[in-house]
Amino acid sequence: MATSYFPSLRYFMNNIIIIRKLSTVSTPTETLKFVPKHNPVSEANINNVQSFINNSKKMLFLTGAGISTESGIPDYRSEEVGLYARTNHKPIQHMEFIKYPHVQKRYWARNFVGWTTFSKREPNIIHYSICELEKEKISTVVTQNVDNLHYKAGSQNVIELHGTAFRVICLKCEAFYDRHYIQERLIQLNSHITPTSTTIRPDGDVDIPLEIIEGFKPPLCESCGGMLKPDITFFGDNVPRARVEAVKSAVSESDSLLVLGSSLTVFSGYRIVLQALEEGKNVAIINIGPTRADHLVKLKVSAKCGDILPLVI
Structure with a gap:
């Protein structure tokens, strides 16, 4: 009779496991x-x-x-601490990336530098x-x-x-690549650049000096030579x-x-x-x-x- 009125032992054990798991998750200040x-x-x-x-x-x-x-x-939008409140940064626009090679180059240079910090964030x-x-x-x-x-x-x-941001797509043949693999390729292409930054943004895009952008080599598709793009719906694009x-x-x-x-x-x-x-x-x-x-x-x-x-x- 008692089992019809009280939760089962499995219920309590499952909750104990969940509590222990969540209690190990720390949030550094x-x-x-x-x-x-x-x-x-x-x-x-x-x-x-x-x-x-x-x-x-x-x-x-x-x-x-x-x-x-x-x-x-x-x-992006929180008061005081959101990206728009702290900087004049405007996210990359879809049509600008599609149309202009210099925009593609600038975006990839900035993303290359910001990737290490962005990709290491934990749940x-x-x-x-x-x-x-x-x-x-x-x-x-x-x-x-x-x-x-x-x-x-x-x-x-x-x-x-x-x-x-963890997947990359070719704009020409639609081949997919793992973003970590693309980072390895970018390191090989741009060995003169140290890909580290102390700043972070929701899209992994960070500010870097103009001279770094000028000497940067963006990634191209290994299958067709087309331009690569993070598999992200940029502003101005449709889902x-x-x-x-x-x-x-x-x-x-x-x-x-x-x-x-x-x-x-x-x-x-x-x-x-x-x-x-x-x-x-x-x-x-x-x-x-x-x-x-x-x-x-x-x-x-x-x-x-x-x-x-x-x-x-």
Whole structure:
């Protein structure tokens, strides 16, 4: 009789394993410098998010740059610490990269120098928490980020909405390359340049002196000699149709949507929320600052995602 009233031993053991795993995830203080100012999370917020998750059987996660700030990667739009607030940097535009060889050369030189720092960033407590919830809720993760941190944390069912910085594609024959392999080739082509930088940006692009760019040799496709491009949807480009359809299907197959660390300023992310609401899904948002959909959802929590998710697991 007792077993019908209390959780099983396996339930407790699984939770102990999860708690131990998450407790080993540390967040060095220096990686938190890009986290915006935020209020402490309240018990009410935790309870509300817990109820939202408990009431979901198949959850869809939509993640943005705000979850990677705790891994030391800045977002674009946060006050004071976001990339736009600290610099005049403008992300590479798709048509400029496609049209102009000098833009391609400049981009690859900067990406080459910034790659070492960018590629070594590690997942944080949010990524690991999502991974655990992904298993429990049979869920899908749609991320606007190109930093590969969901995969590093162990998530399997991930749709990278804007592509990934860890894969490279030829613009001519569409051959794919691993970004680490391209870095090795770039080191051989540009042995006179030391590929290190103390700065970091959401897309891996960093500022470097003009003289480095002038003497830089960009990578070319080994199959056809065409220009290579990170498999990222640059600003001004469209998300590939097949990926859009995959996201639409994931939304329809889920019963709820949890948005984490995204302002939803970019329409490709915002339309996911619109679709979920049109289909009658439960939608919740956890983000430090305001978002484009705050007025549309019943649950918006203004807090650091890393302060909530480990607790609701």
